[in-house]
Amino acid sequence: MKKLIIHIGYHKTGTTFLNRKFFPLHPEVCHLGKPYDSDSPIRDIVEQVTGIRKYNVLQCRALYDRHIKPIRHRKIVSISDGRIVNNIIDGDQKEIPERLLSMTNDVVIIMVIRRQYDYLKSLYVQKVGANNEKKSFNKWFDDNWTDGMQVKKQLDYFDKIQAYSSVLGKDNVGVFIYEQFLDNGKKFTKDLCNFIGLDCVDSKGELDNSERLNQRMTTLHRFITTHMLLRYIAIIIRKILSRKVKSLISNLIFNYFNRFDPKLSSDRLRLLHEHAKVVNNKLIGEMSLDLHRYHYDT
Known part of the structure; x- marks a missing residue:
């Protein structure tokens, strides 16, 4: 039986590239999401396993047997959902990998990490853009460092890796490393293929275009989000303009605003x-990750 690959995150670490340009396009892989269909049984499994929906172990096994297991006889199956890595059930980091293991005893996990400060900034920018966060970065940090989103725990990559490794096997x-993806995308992809056991296909075109898949917010976007009337006008404009015109305006904005x-x-x-x-020195000392090359705090 072929492998079940689950990419669990982190957010803002090349996830859009993996979801749209790597897993779905590789001939040896059957990618089941993200993105999901609205009634996707795979989404149901993921949201039960992560505690977003009420967990039913028998239902998850039945969904796995019906929608995933048959595919594994002919292809590697991939699931990619960045929500998985940051969910913790009742304070227990091992609960999610144990729930995955209850469906099948051969799950392979992929995790992509990023320099903590850069990750934190991207997380905040996402909250501003997607959730209309109006707090300053400093105030948001204060409210979510140990409380709220508990980003301190999110940034402890080592504990997360250890939890999954202890349950599923090292x-x-x-x-x-996300910075390797930015620095040398072809090597990142090759290393990923080697780990999974895939033939390395030529992804150069997809890698060259990956930066445009998930463009970051500009100063103009931030200004609009802090003014309700401007935000309302922007929503109306997006609804009435054609896709071609919206694309043209978007390119102009990203070209002319910082x-x-x-x-x-x-x-x-x-x-x-x-x-x-503390976290990075553990990753270097116990996992031999080459974090010095990419200027992680040590």
Whole structure:
């Protein structure tokens, strides 16, 4: 039986490229989401396993047997959902991998990490764009460092990796570095293929275009989100314009406005760096990850 590959995150680490340009286009892979259909049984499994919906172990096994297991006789199956990595059931990091293991005893996990400060900034920018977050970066950090979203726990990559490795086995958890994807996308893809056991297909065109898949917010976008009337006008304009015109306007905006790049105050940044150093030194010492090359805090 072929492998079941589950890419669990993190958000903002090349996930859009993997979901749209890598897994779905590889001839040896059957990609089941994301993106999902609205009534997707795969989405149902993921949301039960992560605690978003009420968990029923027998129902998850039945859905797996019906919708995933038959495909594995002929192809590697991939599922990619960045929500998985940040969900914790009742404070237990091992609960989600144990739920995955209850469906099948051979699950392979892919996790992509990113420099903690860059990840945190991207997470905040996403909240501003998708959830209309109006708090400053500093205030949002204060509210979510140990409370709220508990981003301190999210940034402890080592504990997360250890939890999955202890349940599924060290050889079944692949950890990749987002900065390598940016620096040398072809090697990133080759390493990913080698870990999964895939033939390395030529992804150069997809890699060259991957930066445009998920463009970041500009200073104009941020200005609009903080003014209700402008935000309302922007929503109306998006509804009435054709896709071609919207694409043209979008390109003009990204060409002429600076990227929105929030900054933390020095005291908050010091708190983040100290936490990151502890985590990253564990990753280097116990997993031999080449984080020095990509300027992680150590």
